[in-house]
Amino acid sequence: MPHDRIEGLTVFVRVVETGSFSNAARLLNITPSAISRSIARLEKRLSTRLFQRSTRSIDLTHAGEAYFERISPVLREIEAADAEIGCIRTMRGRVRLSLPCEIAPPLLDRITTAFVPLFPQLQLEVSINDRHGHGDHNVDLAIRAGPVESAGLHEHDLGQMTPIMVAAPAYLDRMGRPATPDDLQAHDHLSHGGCDLPQAIDLADGSRLQLPRAGFSAHDWGTLLIAARNGLGIARMMHWAIRDDLGAGRLVQLLPDVRMRSLPLRAYHAHGRSVPQRIGVLLNFIEEQVRESEMARHDRRSG
Incomplete structure (x- = not known):
């Protein structure tokens, strides 16, 4: 909603709540003529009169009463949201x-x-x-x-976080790209934990795919990522952790139809x-x- 339209609604609601153009002007710290112009623009946009004006008072028309009943709660919600954001910005x-x-x-x-x-x-x-x-x-x-x-x-x-299998283009140029899960047996693998640990992939369907022992292992994921980028073998990593590498072509996803178990x-x-x-x-x-x-x-x- 345009800012000037919200200002017009604010003026309208304040006039109704305070009972006069002059009271609303003092509350909003603007001139009574500015209030009058704002109400005139609002009535022109709506193609209807919102107030019945006399020398002593202003009264809502039927259209004005219906409009106030709809607009007043909306404006309160906007003001409450503005106040909440202000509190969040100054949160300590x-x-x-x-x-x-x-x-x-x-x-x-x-x-x-x-x-x-x-x-x-x-x-x-x-x-x-x-x-x-x-x-x-x-x-x-x-x-x-x-x-x-x-x-x-x-x-x-x-x-849920789902790991995927990836390798560097240089590794795939050297060793070929696996086309089936069975092809993984002929590839070098990178592991998180230790080279002597048995390697296996837990699949989404509940089965387990056994792999050869890893030729390179690391206890932190940053080191494992470096090894994968430099073509040491196939790594299993979370998509989120390597999405920039995938987008830049530094790593390539392998066997995308083989879905591993999510964590x-x-x-x-x-x-x-x-x-x-x-x-x-x-x-x-x-x-x-x-x-x-x-x-x-x-x-x-x-x-």
Whole structure:
């Protein structure tokens, strides 16, 4: 709705509430002639008279009464929303946030570019780790993927994260591109955890696909991503963590029809249902980012 139209509605409602053009003018800190012009423009736009004017008073017409009954609640909602946004902009306090290693980089990119500027008075303390359990009690908000021991913490479902198989174009030029799941047996694989650990892919249909032991392993996802970019083998990573690499062609998705089992992504906090507003706004922002990421993944699969 154009700004001048909202101003016209505000003038109309204030005239009705105060009972005169002059009272509304004093309340809005403008001249009575400005009030009169605003009402005239509104009546012209609506093609009807809203007031019956006399030398001593103004009264609403039937059309004016009906219009006021519809417009007054709407204007109150707009004013309440404006006031709420003003309170949010000046929100103060500290939020201690813990993020899992794999999705921390893309999520922090959005937090620092889109969230922090909206809430300049908030202090944000971020830790990045995959440790679950008692450490999550020492932060205000912990984001975790997969099953978590959450005794004493309130869970908030954010959505599902689905891993995909990827490799660098240089690796595929050297080793060829797998066309079927059986072809994976002849490829080099990267693992998160250890080279001696058995490698397997849990599929969405409940089955498990066994893989050769990894030739390269890392205990953090950043190192694994570097290895994948540099052509050391096939990696299994969350789409959100590598969407920029996929878009830039640094990594290529393999076997897109082989759907791996999704992992639940949840937020944990100790505030029950009474979440402080400073934490709630960040939680809502993160949930929106997860939803947009999953939508982008589905768009890529269907494209």
